[in-house]
Amino acid sequence: MKEGHEVIVVDNFFTGRKRNVEHWIGHGNFELIHHDIVNPLTIEVDEIYHLASPASPPHYMLNPVKTIKTNTVGTINMLGLARRVNAKILIASTSEVYGDPEIHPQSESYWGHVNPIGPRACYDEGKRVAETLSYAYAKQEKVQVRVARIFNTYGPRMHMNDGRVVSNFILQALQNESITIYGHGKQTRSFQYVSDLVDGLVALMNSSYSLPVNLGNPIEHNIDEFAQIIKSIVNGVNSSIKYLPAVEDDPQRRRPDISRAKKYLNWEPKVSLDTGLRKAVEYFRREILRSSMPIVPQKFLKREDKDLW
Numbered sequence: 001m002k003e004g005h006e007v008i009v010v011d012n013f014f015t016g017r018k019r020n021v022e023h024w025i026g027h028g029n030f031e032l033i034h035h036d037i038v039n040p041l042t043i044e045v046d047e048i049y050h051l052a053s054p055a056s057p058p059h060y061m062l063n064p065v066k067t068i069k070t071n072t073v074g075t076i077n078m079l080g081l082a083r084r085v086n087a088k089i090l091i092a093s094t095s096e097v098y099g100d101p102e103i104h105p106q107s108e109s110y111w112g113h114v115n116p117i118g119p120r121a122c123y124d125e126g127k128r129v130a131e132t133l134s135y136a137y138a139k140q141e142k143v144q145v146r147v148a149r150i151f152n153t154y155g156p157r158m159h160m161n162d163g164r165v166v167s168n169f170i171l172q173a174l175q176n177e178s179i180t181i182y183g184h185g186k187q188t189r190s191f192q193y194v195s196d197l198v199d200g201l202v203a204l205m206n207s208s209y210s211l212p213v214n215l216g217n218p219i220e221h222n223i224d225e226f227a228q229i230i231k232s233i234v235n236g237v238n239s240s241i242k243y244l245p246a247v248e249d250d251p252q253r254r255r256p257d258i259s260r261a262k263k264y265l266n267w268e269p270k271v272s273l274d275t276g277l278r279k280a281v282e283y284f285r286r287e288i289l290r291s292s293m294p295i296v297p298q299k300f301l302k303r304e305d306k307d308l309w
């Protein structure tokens with residue numbers, strides 16, 4: 001990137017400007033992803049990372065309309081901005097475009113198995129439309145797009161109330177509470193450490209490859225095993241396992257085929273689950289100590305329960 005030029009990163013949590021070359025805008029809120037954020041007459045923009053959207057199931061299900069708007073209207077705004085300022089744009093898509101997959105592991109050529117009217121549809125279909133929009137803008141408006149299909153990611157500085165499995169299990173084990181498994185616990189996931197993901201996103205942006213690319217760690221565990229791994233790292237001897245009702249449309253198996261990322265980006269994850277989880281656990285331990293009251297893992301809420309927005 002040329003000196004004095006801008007990279008715009010739009011995501012959920014960071015707002016404001018960092019150093020000379022980065023622009024963080026966010027809150028996963030589609031009104032903020034607006035074309036007024038950059039005045040193309042005063043700033044030259046080379047790259048836009050569009051990462052904005054709620055991504056945790058209890059969060060995105062709480063306000064499905066806003067989730068869809070962020071991924072459709074918000075993405076149109078960002079693609080329009082990329083076109084006007086002639087910037088390359090990276091869209092954060094998701095493993096959830098594969099839905100509850102019938103093909104395993106999932107490669108990018110798989111079209112997916114998504115329930116278009118289920119509780120996850122606001123996110124799954126929102127991201128699928130975001131991909132469709134990206135390639136429509138690429139074809140019609142010649143926008144340079146990069147599409148990352150991101151698989152389950154964790155690490156320090158996750159939101160304590162994120163509500164996804166990694167933060168829930170670590171919080172529960174650290175606070176000697178029961179670990180809550182939704183359903184039978186035989187569903188699988190493959191977890192990647194945050195720095196591997198960031199390396200993959202930057203490699204994709206810098207590459208000349210424009211089709212979707214899976215970014216994830218292909219080592220797969222079922223959720224029962226994952227609970228035991230967290231317990232052993234935390235030494236959560238007092239945490240029992242509590243089985244709760246299954247989440248509707250919960251994908252039963254998920255593991256990325258990362259041949260494409262290896263071939264075109266020369267990328268593969270480097271951080272083992274054990275190393276990454278130890279770092280995440282240490283972060284959570286410190287956060288709990290800093291907090292004056294117990295931190296309750298996020299559960300699935302109804303709109304009237306709490307407004308997270």
Ligand SMILES: O=C(O)[C@H]1O[C@H](OP(=O)(O)OP(=O)(O)OC[C@H]2O[C@@H](n3ccc(=O)[nH]c3=O)[C@H](O)[C@@H]2O)[C@H](O)[C@@H](O)[C@@H]1O
Nearest residue numbers: 055057094095150151152153164165168180181182187247
């Ligand atoms: O990261 C991904 O690839 C995508 O999938 C995630 O969805 P999911 O994998 O269902 O995320 P979690 O909420 O962390 O659930 C993982 C598994 O653990 C289970 N779980 C979750 C939380 C919990 O307390 N207990 C529990 O058993 C869930 O039912 C599910 O089977 C999120 O939708 C997105 O962050 C993302 O796009």
